[in-house]
Amino acid sequence: MCGIVAxxxxxxxxxxxxxxxxxxxxxxxxxxxxxxxxxxxxxxxxRCVGKVNELIKKTNKKKILGNIGVAHTRWATHGKVSxxxxxxxxxxxxxxxxxxxxxxxxxxxxxLQKKGYIFSSDTDTEVIAHLLHWEQNKKKDSLKKVIxxxxxxxxxxxxxVVMDKNNPxxxxxxxxxxxxxxxLGIEENFIASDQIALLHVTKRFIYLEEGDIAIVKKKEIxxxxxxxxxxxxxxxxxxxxxKSVKKGKYRHYMEKEIYEQPxxxxxxxxxxLKNKNKVYFSELALEANDVFYNTENIQxxxxxxxxxxxxxxxxxxxxxxxxxxxxxxxxEFSSRKLTVRKKSLLITLSQSGETADTLLxxxxxxxxxxxxxxxxxxxxxxxxxxxxxFYILTKAGLEIGVASxxxxxxxxxxxxxxxxxxxxxxxxxxxxSQKIVQTLNLLPMRIEKILKKNYIIKSVANILANKKNxxxxxxxxxxxxAMEGALKLKEIAYIHAEAYPSGELKxxxxxxxxxxxxxxxxxxxxxxxxxxxKNIKEICSRGGLIYVFSDQEFDHExxxxxxxxxxxxxxxxxxxxxxxxxxxxxxxxLKKGKEIDQPRHLAKSVTVE
Ligand code: G6P
Numbered sequence: 001m002c003g004i005v006a007x008x009x010x011x012x013x014x015x016x017x018x019x020x021x022x023x024x025x026x027x028x029x030x031x032x033x034x035x036x037x038x039x040x041x042x043x044x045x046x047r048c049v050g051k052v053n054e055l056i057k058k059t060n061k062k063k064i065l066g067n068i069g070v071a072h073t074r075w076a077t078h079g080k081v082s083x084x085x086x087x088x089x090x091x092x093x094x095x096x097x098x099x100x101x102x103x104x105x106x107x108x109x110x111x112l113q114k115k116g117y118i119f120s121s122d123t124d125t126e127v128i129a130h131l132l133h134w135e136q137n138k139k140k141d142s143l144k145k146v147i148x149x150x151x152x153x154x155x156x157x158x159x160x161v162v163m164d165k166n167n168p169x170x171x172x173x174x175x176x177x178x179x180x181x182x183x184l185g186i187e188e189n190f191i192a193s194d195q196i197a198l199l200h201v202t203k204r205f206i207y208l209e210e211g212d213i214a215i216v217k218k219k220e221i222x223x224x225x226x227x228x229x230x231x232x233x234x235x236x237x238x239x240x241x242x243k244s245v246k247k248g249k250y251r252h253y254m255e256k257e258i259y260e261q262p263x264x265x266x267x268x269x270x271x272x273l274k275n276k277n278k279v280y281f282s283e284l285a286l287e288a289n290d291v292f293y294n295t296e297n298i299q300x301x302x303x304x305x306x307x308x309x310x311x312x313x314x315x316x317x318x319x320x321x322x323x324x325x326x327x328x329x330x331x332e333f334s335s336r337k338l339t340v341r342k343k344s345l346l347i348t349l350s351q352s353g354e355t356a357d358t359l360l361x362x363x364x365x366x367x368x369x370x371x372x373x374x375x376x377x378x379x380x381x382x383x384x385x386x387x388x389x390f391y392i393l394t395k396a397g398l399e400i401g402v403a404s405x406x407x408x409x410x411x412x413x414x415x416x417x418x419x420x421x422x423x424x425x426x427x428x429x430x431x432x433s434q435k436i437v438q439t440l441n442l443l444p445m446r447i448e449k450i451l452k453k454n455y456i457i458k459s460v461a462n463i464l465a466n467k468k469n470x471x472x473x474x475x476x477x478x479x480x481x482a483m484e485g486a487l488k489l490k491e492i493a494y495i496h497a498e499a500y501p502s503g504e505l506k507x508x509x510x511x512x513x514x515x516x517x518x519x520x521x522x523x524x525x526x527x528x529x530x531x532x533x534k535n536i537k538e539i540c541s542r543g544g545l546i547y548v549f550s551d552q553e554f555d556h557e558x559x560x561x562x563x564x565x566x567x568x569x570x571x572x573x574x575x576x577x578x579x580x581x582x583x584x585x586x587x588x589x590l591k592k593g594k595e596i597d598q599p600r601h602l603a604k605s606v607t608v609e
Pocket of ligand 1: 349351358602605606
């Protein structure tokens, strides 16, 4: 969580810092701040509570002339949202921005207080700043040595950038737990948590590895690994287009990302479906084929929306490929003693590839005797990709809206392709893999069609916008779609929504049914339709208000509304049915005037446990 940018530049540093930190707002947006060492060697610090726009307003009022600085956007962990707790934190000449959590911060705080340090915030970051200052003044070592001595005393994650007023020609970046990227310029260099923040100034990047420390100057970068050996890290040229980060004609990134789904799915499928039933992932190492061939069980771990996608995949792996598949929330997976099933493949699923819970689950799984591990991820340069045996990219493109949309549908697309690939490798039932390949080719067009029905969903949204609670129901592989629909509504419209398997209604939630709690039911034509119809009757006969999303006709009941959707093949129906639910949440949030792209208290990339 939290976003960091820093730079030693030829250009006006303040403008660069605010332009760049604005692009990292998705990592947290409780408060933001910057610090610059100006041309007269003064530290100028500006901090404000609220979105980065507040920081921009405040910074624009000042004339700051300097070439070295750091900035930060915060997602509060230690200490409430307040100006005092906002980064950068300063201890005399030392200035720090930090992303992570220092678990032993209370012990260190006491120690430093005894040494005479006075704290002005409740944060663990201020502990780092004072500790660095204390270490620097003990032995007068170089700043790099001071940082190395200090991080030995820190438990937890400490990705940070440090600036020293007494030596304003360099920045020091230390990576632990969350990403730090160096952007290479011409006689200027940049640091950020994500390349998005730097794409307007460079396309050349170096990704720091866990434990790396980098000394970044205008004309020189020196990197040392966790064992303090000087190391050359590979330079990569990003092919991400800066323009793809803009909203274009849309009001929100989320709206843009919903409507982009036919294209993002096309990109996900491109060059990967071959010869009627063959699936090919160019990034997947050849050895993966052996692992997949020998796989008898699958365990998927993920969080949030990615978890919901995994739940759909469970149905596909079991019903299409006959492979038992378990799915677990990543934080739960690594919190317990596990028994690993025989010949089991571990799959992590993540948009960002930086979710701390998922990353920890992967690391934990390595001690447990899985056959191998695979990550399905949207970010090629992410920690999950780097640390996994194998990876497949979802190719959704950059997703900026905190609530995931195109990541979800591209994850499902990849998962269904993977099912076909495994069926092929095991030479089980080629008809099924052929059917999957054929049907996936139709998916972008099916989604185009449903997006054109947006006006129907908008009218339902206008009716439901004032509701306080909603129930989402689905059966089989549509139950996870109900979960994802409810999650979208909670995230962006702040309406309490719960998802249940339709059959579970009678075991409790039926007691809630009245006309004030609308029920959203997903009931497409499939073998479960008749059971769903019975549930509809149970709701209607108790005076409930129900909205049925289906391609079918239904007998009329009081308070029953059918949202008639276009036909879709059963195989891809879960990917299709989430679209109207994404739109529903979006239009409800729009009607309520909510901050759709940056819902309160949330962040897109959750790099803390
Ligand atoms: C956060 C985001 C969610 C996302 C989840 C998992 O909670 O707000 O939208 O689904 O993290 O993220 P991942 O990057 O691992 O898919």
